[in-house]
Amino acid sequence: MRLYMIGYMGTGKSTIGHKIAKRCEVPFLDTDKMVEEAEGAEVADIITYAGEEYFRNAEREVLKSIIEREDDVIVSTGGGLPTW
Secondary structure: OEEEEOOOOOOOHHHHHHHHHHHHOOOEEEHHHHHHHHHOOOHHHHHHHHOHHHHHHHHHHHHHHHHOOOOOEEEEOOOOHHHO
16 A cells, blocks of 8 residues: 655644554655755755755655655655645
């Protein structure tokens, strides 16, 4: 099973995603958190020092890595990911 949660920033994708993942006993992944870990900075800081386009490219690369996984996962995407 694979579930991708999309929606505006601050609408509870991560909160609900964690709950669904726990109930289904599968990993929960958050694209924003994965970018932050890879970049060593928070999303707002990445956008400030490198620009939104850089952040969106990094986010797409994270999404590609998730798509390549073979396990069941629940994924919370960044609020702007579906628009890029």
